[in-house]
Amino acid sequence: MSTPAAEHVPGLAPAGGSAARARGLTKAYGSGETTVLALDGVDVDIARGRFTAVMGPSGSGKSTLMHCLAGLDTVSAGQVWLGDTEITGLKDRELTRLRRDRIGFMFQSFNLIPTLNAAENITLPMDIAGQKPDQAWLDQVIDTLGLRDRLKHRPAQLSGGQQQRVACARALASRPELIFADEPTGNLDSRAGLEVLAFLREAVDSLGQTVVMVTHDPGAAAHSDLVLFLADGRIVDEMRQPTAEAVLERMKRFDVIRAQFDGESGDGSGPAAVGAGSGEK
Ligand SMILES: Nc1ncnc2c1ncn2[C@@H]1O[C@H](COP(=O)(O)OP(=O)(O)O)[C@@H](O)[C@H]1O
Numbered sequence: 001m002s003t004p005a006a007e008h009v010p011g012l013a014p015a016g017g018s019a020a021r022a023r024g025l026t027k028a029y030g031s032g033e034t035t036v037l038a039l040d041g042v043d044v045d046i047a048r049g050r051f052t053a054v055m056g057p058s059g060s061g062k063s064t065l066m067h068c069l070a071g072l073d074t075v076s077a078g079q080v081w082l083g084d085t086e087i088t089g090l091k092d093r094e095l096t097r098l099r100r101d102r103i104g105f106m107f108q109s110f111n112l113i114p115t116l117n118a119a120e121n122i123t124l125p126m127d128i129a130g131q132k133p134d135q136a137w138l139d140q141v142i143d144t145l146g147l148r149d150r151l152k153h154r155p156a157q158l159s160g161g162q163q164q165r166v167a168c169a170r171a172l173a174s175r176p177e178l179i180f181a182d183e184p185t186g187n188l189d190s191r192a193g194l195e196v197l198a199f200l201r202e203a204v205d206s207l208g209q210t211v212v213m214v215t216h217d218p219g220a221a222a223h224s225d226l227v228l229f230l231a232d233g234r235i236v237d238e239m240r241q242p243t244a245e246a247v248l249e250r251m252k253r254f255d256v257i258r259a260q261f262d263g264e265s266g267d268g269s270g271p272a273a274v275g276a277g278s279g280e281k
């Protein structure tokens with residue numbers, strides 16, 4: 001499709017091997033004068049077996065992009081594929097099954113069931129689906145995540161980092177093709193956050209997973225292979241082999257634009273803080 005001479009478009013992989021893909025992905029909330037265009041014609045390829053981070057100012061559409069790519073939300077226009085399957089237009093039941101079979105989720109809140117122990121939480125989605133875990137795989141996930149001696153503990157008996165590792169193991173348990181993580185370190189202290197990032201990295205490097213992670217933390221993004229930058233519902237830039245410093249510099253430029261805009265509109269609220277621990281909702 002693309003010619004070598006053509007200028008590279010941020011977010012698009014040169015050829016094939018996409019775990020997920022979108023073309024013209026548009027998502028509007030509300031209607032009439034109150035319409036919010038959360039995604040504005042996004043074209044993106046999520047490379048298989050890679051760790052992709054999605055960054056951008058609060059409200060730029062990161063969560064919406066993740067939800068639409070994962071089939072958790074409907075789209076207003078455009079197409080989304082998981083592997084070779086177009087999910088836009090699938091019936092609810094087909095979509096639910098495909099999501100269950102191919103995708104793992106991690107959220108900022110760990111969403112663990114307090115009355116179940118770690119082992120039970122990890123296999124809960126598979127138990128609900130009536131699927132039998134591949135024990136060898138499950139053992140590998142549990143050991144990779146260092147959860148072997150915590151399996152009998154309930155969430156309240158685990159640290160935040162351990163709880164998120166359980167959530168990570170739950171996302172990996174069914175050996176999904178694709179893991180979506182929305183601010184998975186957002187509720188963790190920096191050390192626990194680092195553990196989770198190291199494990200996501202490990203899932204990609206050792207277990208061959210594909211990970212898409214939304215984050216507002218340049219340090220977290222630096223663990224990825226590729227950062228996609230979103231602004232106003234569009235992918236405006238990308239960065240390969242990111243470092244925390246380079247990502248922070250790139251994020252500052254969003255703030256400069258925003259500060260200029262605020263200045264022009266006389267809003268005077270100033271730029272939002274960027275970086276680890278900034279106050280995104
Ligand atoms: N359920 C919803 N109803 C109405 N507007 C929404 C809804 N979800 C998100 N939005 C709006 O869409 C835009 C993008 O939101 P979101 O994807 O959550 O951004 P981010 O994750 O980058 O902070 C924001 O303006 C947000 O207010």
Ligand SMILES: [Mg+2]
Nearest residue numbers: 062063064214
């Ligand atoms: Mg969000």
